[in-house]
Amino acid sequence: MADVESTPGEGIHIEGLRKRYGRGETAVDALKGADIAVAAGEVVGLVGPSGSGKSTLLKCLGAVTEPSGGRMTLGGRVIYDEGWRIPDLRALRRDRIGFVFQAPHLIPFLNVTDNVALLPMLAGHANADARARARELLEALDVGHRAQAMPSQLSGGEQQRVAIARALVSRPPVILADEPTAPLDSERALGVIGILNRMAREYRTAVIVVTHDEKIIPTFERIYHIRDGRTHEELGEGRMST
Amino acid sequence: MISLAGRDILHGWGKYVFTGMGLGLLIGVTLSMAGIYRGMVDDAAVLLDNSGADLWVVQQDTLGPYAEPSSLYDDLYRGILTLPGVAQAANVTYLTMQVRPAGDAARERRAMVVGVVPGGFGEPGQPRFLVAGRRLTRGHYEAVADLSTGFRLGEQVRIRRHLYRVVGLTRRNVSSGGDPMVFIPLKDAQEAQFLKDNDAIIQQRHRTAVNPLFNRPGQPEVLEAVLAAQTQSTSVNAVLVRLDAGADPDRVAADIRRWKRLGVYTRAEMNEILQAKLIATSARQIFMFLVILSLVSAAIVAFIIYTLTLGKIREIAILKLIGTRNRTIAAMILQQAIGLGLIGFVVGKTAATFWAPVFPKYVLLLPSDAARGLLVVVLICALASLFAIRTALRVDPAEAIGG
Amino acid sequence: MLFPTPNRRALALLSILLPLVLAAVWLALTSGPLAPVPVTVAVVEERAIAPxxxxxxxxxxRYRYRIGPTVAGRVRRVEVQVGDRVHAGQLLGEMDPVDLDERVAAQDAALRRAEAGVAAARAQVTDARARLEFAGAQVRRYEQLLQARTASEDTVEARRQEAQVAEAGLATALANLESAEQDLLRVRAEREALARQRGNLRLLAPVDGLVVARDAEPGSTVVAGQAVVELVxxxxxxxxxxxxxxxxxxxxxxxxxxxxxxxxxxxxxxxxxxxxxxxxxxxxxxxxxxxxxxxxxxxxxxxxxxxxxxxxLASQPPAPALPNAALQWRDGQLGVWRLVDAGPRFAAIETGLRDLDGWVQIGAGLTGGDRVVLYSQAPLRPGRSVKIVEAIPGVLR
Structure with missing residues (x-):
């Protein structure tokens, strides 16, 4: 994880990212050219209707789906340029991308601390170090008091905060958040966005929030709209008070 | 490093342990089946051990006395005793029949009634050890029974016409078919088997003597001639021979075969007869069952592991998405499968040990079988987890992100 | 938190698995080949054996009386049934005499005839004696006459001759009498013999006894020596x-x-x-x-x-003795399993007298007070660990 430490602040840049499913006449172009640039510490929104290519973009950003063309730079390193430039996508995901999902998707059989500490542990860090880092993050996210609880014992907001902690634990240059506020009421949703903003700043991480949640859209400084596989950048309405 | 398998098991241990116990009962059945097979083989071995004989002398051209009927005159043993190398020779009769306590027909048992010379401790054919009571001392109407007959000390049991008092109990004295043995004095056993005991002879003499056809007035020699004609030796099933230390069984056997014109089997040959001829079919039957049970167990383990894995498919997708390696996930499933197998094995072994004594026939659980069983269980679990692992590895991490 | 959640779960799991593993280990140690064999102990004791x-x-x-006729014949009647008690001399049955009675009557007639013959002979003797006396008297009278010369010599000679004839007549008569008497004796003896034979057809009890068999029924023919009735x-x-x-x-x-x-x-x-x-x-x-x-x-x-x-049998002086169940045969030797500190050890022994209750006197190899294995649940071998129990498990009392 040495490179994780060396690359804060670089953010994520994609240029002309394309994705085509299938071949020949039945081929579908899900992405026709997406351009996104998020700096470290910045939180942007990614908004689009169903079928707009939002999910495909997210999967490509998350390095689980191979794009058909274009270029991605993550933390100052080109990871995709008409082909993967990284041999181990799994390690890339583990070390350099944080995921926050609509549902928290915590591992039900691990307690909160171990859910957060799992990635460093799997990466070969000492359990004690990993847990210490996890607890530090949990404290920072105000769920330190639930460190020994099981995910099923947490409220939705707490679960989402633990999920954010998990995404942050490897200090990734980018966090991909897929509808992180969908199951939450507006107060909690705003709280989560606040946390993401705070964490982005604190950990110098670029955060892309995929959402169509009306409650939180106004909070972004910049918003990428995606329609028919193309992105359009807009300035958002405001900035969070936090 | 964190043990995902262990944490998963801890999380859902109730389901896991009970699944393991269910599997354990199945493994217990499989182990018992192996035990039944071993028990059959051991029954045959113990029959030979308990007889304490080095040679079995039987009727010519028969596989007696266990596998085929054999009948010998009961004075032949005297001639055998004179052969060099022979230390002891004892008459013995074997007859499988129904034996029941006097006045309690409900507790009737199928038993192998063995006729031995009473008082001849240590002679071949005698029970090797007792668990209660004493050995036969009287020449008539006493019995030493195997524990599994359920007879009690002092109880009277009826064999054919006569009542026998149970004076001793022994254990693990069974026929090759697993029927418990009941030892009675040889002469009583001869009567039971051939209905031509001493009483019968005496009565026959008396009958002849009072028959005016044979007992002609003035011609006493007629009676003598008739009695002489009726006086023939009674029969036994086999003569058990114990050899002098250092005597070569094959040579003595050859001597008896050649000069006495009798069938003789050494221990090795007798073992072959019992194992290969008497119990071979049943043993193969059990073995088939064992194979099928093993296959069924394997299928069930595979199914259980597969189901457990399918239940975690979402977690596996997340794990993969956040960058968990395939071998970590495979190891998790494999460890769980083997853990399930181990729990199952311990439960199965314990259960089999508990219920083995309840079986009507002997169930022998060998530690080597248990070790082999453990190995097979682990192997089967490992193989069975392959399906689940394959499924888990095919999970697309993108599924975690959703559509 | 005193018990962090995973530990509590681990404890719960352990609380299930640990007893299971313990049970398995316990079973392996108590029922497998590693388990000690339950045995009971007998102590060699001085004991007077009554073999x-x-x-x-x-x-x-002991005595069986077979009552039957001495000659072949037909059974006329049998007076007793099986199970009857009889006393000495009692009539048990009778054989058919056939012509015996008639022959007795004939003999009676012959007897009477012989008696008459004797009487006739006796009369002849009397007659002959009378004649002789008369002839003697005549001789004496004529001799006196001759001396008186009143009779001739010839006449006297004639008288003397007559007297000699009369003497001879007497002798003849006496001989006849003797013959007749002998004849009478013979006939009487024959009669006697027939009467005996007749009596022999009656079957009489020789002793007081019990009828145990009735071998022939009236009308059947039996040979000499065959029993009609058996007595004990x-x-x-x-x-x-x-x-x-x-x-x-x-x-x-x-x-x-x-x-x-x-x-x-x-x-x-x-x-x-x-x-x-x-x-x-x-x-x-x-x-x-x-x-x-x-x-x-x-x-x-x-x-x-x-x-x-x-x-x-005569009771023997006390000697070290053991129940015979303790005796076992091993490697061609009769012996017992002695319990020593290291476990059971086989000791060859010699045995002496035995009784029917299962006690055996020990001739050599053991002394009073030695502890030996009496019963064992499985065959023993040297060094096999044993557990001393009161009774072998599973023995029904």
Missing amino acids: ALFGIGTIEA DPATLWIDARFDQLGSGGLRAGLEARIALRSRPSETLAGSVLRVEPQADAVTEELRAKIAFARLPEPLPRLGELAEVTLA
């Missing part, structure tokens, strides 16, 4: 007992016997060995002996009934 013999016999009568003297019932030759060394006359009849198994009767038959049965390998009842049981045992006889 005994056990035999089987049948009730027989119930006072002389004994047991014809057989003992296995094995261990019957002490069998001798006078031994006390306990008798159990098959019809009365719970009742023990006293008796003693009357005699041991000098001839053993070679086929059945048994010795035979006659056992007499001390007092005849009532009701009388039936002839031929099975009886178990237990003979108490």
Whole structure:
């Protein structure tokens, strides 16, 4: 994880990212050219209707789906340029991308601390170090008091905060958040966005929030709209008070 | 490093342990089946051990006395005793029949009634050890029974016409078919088997003597001639021979075969007869069952592991998405499968040990079988987890992100 | 938190798995080949052994009277039934005399004729004697006359001749009488013989006894020596007992016997060995002996009934003894498993007397107080760990 430490602040840049499913006449172009640039510490929104290519973009950003063309730079390193430039996508995901999902998707059989500490542990860090880092993050996210609880014992907001902690634990240059506020009421949703903003700043991480949640859209400084596989950048309405 | 398998098991241990116990009962059945097979083989071995004989002398051209009927005159043993190398020779009769306590027909048992010379401790054919009571001392109407007959000390049991008092109990004295043995004095056993005991002879003499056809007035020699004609030796099933230390069984056997014109089997040959001829079919039957049970167990383990894995498919997708390696996930499933197998094995072994004594026939659980069983269980679990692992590895991490 | 959640779960899991593993280990140690064999202990003790013999016999009568005719003939009647008690001299039956009575009548006639012959002969003697006296008187008278010369010499000679004739006549008459008397004796003897024969056809009881068989019915023909009725003297019932030759060394006359009849198994009767038959049965390998009842049981045992006889041999002085269940055979030696600190160890022994209750005197190899294995749940071998118990598990009491 040495490179994780060396690359804060670089953010994520994609240029002309394309994705085509299938071949020949039945081929579908899900992405026709997406351009996104998020700096470290910045939180942007990614908004689009169903079928707009939002999910495909997210999967490509998350390095689980191979794009058909274009270029991605993550933390100052080109990871995709008409082909993967990284041999181990799994390690890339583990070390350099944080995921926050609509549902928290915590591992039900691990307690909160171990859910957060799992990635460093799997990466070969000492359990004690990993847990210490996890607890530090949990404290920072105000769920330190639930460190020994099981995910099923947490409220939705707490679960989402633990999920954010998990995404942050490897200090990734980018966090991909897929509808992180969908199951939450507006107060909690705003709280989560606040946390993401705070964490982005604190950990110098670029955060892309995929959402169509009306409650939180106004909070972004910049918003990428995606329609028919193309992105359009807009300035958002405001900035969070936090 | 964190043990995902262990944490998963801890999380859902109730389901896991009970699944393991269910599997354990199945493994217990499989182990018992192996035990039944071993028990059959051991029954045959113990029959030979308990007889304490080095040679079995039987009727010519028969596989007696266990596998085929054999009948010998009961004075032949005297001639055998004179052969060099022979230390002891004892008459013995074997007859499988129904034996029941006097006045309690409900507790009737199928038993192998063995006729031995009473008082001849240590002679071949005698029970090797007792668990209660004493050995036969009287020449008539006493019995030493195997524990599994359920007879009690002092109880009277009826064999054919006569009542026998149970004076001793022994254990693990069974026929090759697993029927418990009941030892009675040889002469009583001869009567039971051939209905031509001493009483019968005496009565026959008396009958002849009072028959005016044979007992002609003035011609006493007629009676003598008739009695002489009726006086023939009674029969036994086999003569058990114990050899002098250092005597070569094959040579003595050859001597008896050649000069006495009798069938003789050494221990090795007798073992072959019992194992290969008497119990071979049943043993193969059990073995088939064992194979099928093993296959069924394997299928069930595979199914259980597969189901457990399918239940975690979402977690596996997340794990993969956040960058968990395939071998970590495979190891998790494999460890769980083997853990399930181990729990199952311990439960199965314990259960089999508990219920083995309840079986009507002997169930022998060998530690080597248990070790082999453990190995097979682990192997089967490992193989069975392959399906689940394959499924888990095919999970697309993108599924975690959703559509 | 005193118990963090995962630890509590781990504890719960352990609380299930640990007993399971413990149970498995416990079972492996207690029921597998590693488990100690439960054994019970017998202590060698000084004990006076009363060896005994056990035999089987049948009730027989010492004397059996087979009553039948001495000559072939037909049975006329039989007076008694099986089971009747009879006394000495009682008529049991009778043979058909056929012509015997007629022959007696003929003999009677012959007797009377002979008696008449004797009387006639006697009369002739009297007559001849009278003639002789007269002739003697004539001779004496004529001799006086001759002296008186009143008669001639010739006349006297004639008288003398007459007297000699008369003498001869008497002798003849006497001889006739003798003959007639002898004839009478002969006829009388013949008559007597016939009467005897007639009497012999009557079958009489020689002793007081019990009728046990009625072998011929009226009308059937029997030959000489064949029995019509069989009698026994119930006072002389004994047991014809057989003992296995094995261990019957002490069998001798006078031994006390306990008798159990098959019809009365719970009742023990006293008796003693009357005699041991000098001839053993070679086929059945048994010795035979006659056992007499001390007092005849009532009701009388039936002839031929099975009886178990237990003979108490003379009690021997106390010696170290063990129950015979402790004796085992190993590597060609009779011995016992001695319990020493290291476990069971096989010790060869010699045995002495045995009794029917299963006690065996130890000749050599053990002393009083030695502890040996009596019963064991499985065959022992040296060094096998054992567990001493009160009774072997599974033995029903």
